[in-house]
Amino acid sequence: MITEKYQVKGMTCSHCVDAVSTEVRAIPGVSEVTVDLASGQVTVSSAEPLDVQVLRNAVDEAGYEVVTS
Structure with missing residues (x-):
């Protein structure tokens, strides 16, 4: 199991x-x-590494943006 964290902008x-x-x-x-x-912060667990x-x-598609650090 792989767990990765992403920063998402615009959620209120x-x-x-x-x-x-x-x-x-x-x-x-x-x-x-x-x-x-x-x-x-969005934490995602998956079986394989995700394509960013x-x-x-x-x-x-949800209407928000992943912020690149």
């Missing part, structure tokens, strides 16, 4: 958390998604 409410969680959870191989609204662009596309 529980609807945002639900939207991001739903889109990221739909990525093949993702087993768990945890979103911390206060920090904007696939994750970015999922978050974008």
Whole structure:
């Protein structure tokens, strides 16, 4: 199991958390998604390493943006 953390910009409410969680959870191989609204941090667990662009596309589909550090 691989767990990675990402910073997501633009989330302000529980609807945002639900939207991001739903889109990221739909990525093949993702087993768990945890979103911390206060920090904007999204923690993703998956069987294999995720393609970051696939994750970015999922978050974008939800209406938000992965912030690059």
